Amino acid sequence: MKMNIAPRGLPALLTLAMAALFTLDVSLALAQTENSAVPKTHKWDYIALAKVPEKARAKRNPLENDTDAAAAGGKLFEQHCAECHGIKAEGGKKGANLRAEQVQQATPGALFWILTNGVVRHGMPVWSKLPEPERWQIVMFLKTFTASAVPKSCPVPE
């Protein structure tokens, strides 16, 4: 049932682990070398919006009368979304510009559906791990761009 293995495998393994650790370390050290937030729009960025089921599209935001929702959504956006979509939702190398007309004209229900289901094949993970109210808070925050201005209460860094 068991296999005896001579300990000669260990130095090779350690070397491999060290190499992995080293690659990791160097990469992390270079994290600040370049600002990669160069907006880039791919044709598939907004196609997912067209695929939202009608029932989901018609869903209303239960927090639309919650005055704190957009501010809380701004905080959540900064924590979970800004890495790909840019700190001001202007888009990045990996994520679409969320200030774009296509997004701003989408219904809250459609944005909620995209958040919940992701666009997995194109790199956007599912975010159903955030509780439903938090996802609606993010939708509220995204909808603040419709008026081309972010309310002062939203904690978006300069």
Add this chain to the structure above:
Amino acid sequence: MAGHRFCPQYALLRAAIARITAFPSACSLSGQDLKRHRMVSCARVSFLGLFVLLCSFLFCPRTFAQESPYIVTYDHYLEEPGSLEMEYFSTFGTQRGGNDFHAFWVEFEYGATAWWTTEFYLDGQTTFHDSTLFTGYRWENRFRPLQDEHFINPVIYIEYEQISEADKIIKEVEGHDVESDHGDPNAALRQNHNHELEFKLLLSKTFKGWNVAVNPLATKNLSPNNPWEFGYAVGASRPLALKASPRRCNFCRENVIAGVEMYGGLGDTQSFGLHDTSHYLAPVVAWNLPSGWTLRLSPGFGLNDNSHRLLLRWGVSREFSGFGEMVSRLFGGSR
């Protein structure tokens, strides 16, 4: 290369890497010298690596992690693409008929794509009044076959592990694993190594803030004439608050996720069932800090006489975003 423009240390760093990793030709050194040279180079690499790791912890970007509290069970959420999560876990275990132990592992979890996460583990343990050992490594992959969220979300889990019998992290319980397997001295246990392939089907659903996950597993020792072994893990968890507060805070209830998990063995193909198996019930709690750190705690209790009476686990992890992009840039890519 783009990195030069932004980081003056970049060229120096690359030169240092080249110098450190440059080996003389194998023909120019005798076997003993070559071995010694490799050891020295390896030591240099590790020291430089540790130094850079310490520095990078101060400067590299991190993301707020919404990590589940489970330690054994998996839900269907994968690592965000391009993000690296580094984790350290400890398990203190009581041992009847032997010495108590402290087992630990380090985990590097990388989101290769939105549908594939890969992880590398290094395991070790200290048995009190005995010794401390490196016990092996594991390479784990999780694949998400379906794009959208469904009523139940499946993820396929495949792991290769090469661990010695002294491994005590008890990351999963399978077959007829029982407490007495860990009672022998390390000197005896470390002699036997296992090469195993492990398959899990991770089924998970999140509804109204509750996550419920069920993980049946099957393991095959790759040496001949070993049966398939089976086991399970199930878990349920929920954040303490479902709505985020508008202010940035460490102690908000939304940052804490609590739950419970249960895991155990189900025998093997020759004797399937619950006899001679061990089972555990463990409350779990995770605290996700806005600084990017996650702390986890889980006291696990053995449910029958074959189980360790207590497995007290805790862990700390941190997520670094954009890791893939950093590596790509390091090697000249422009991803």
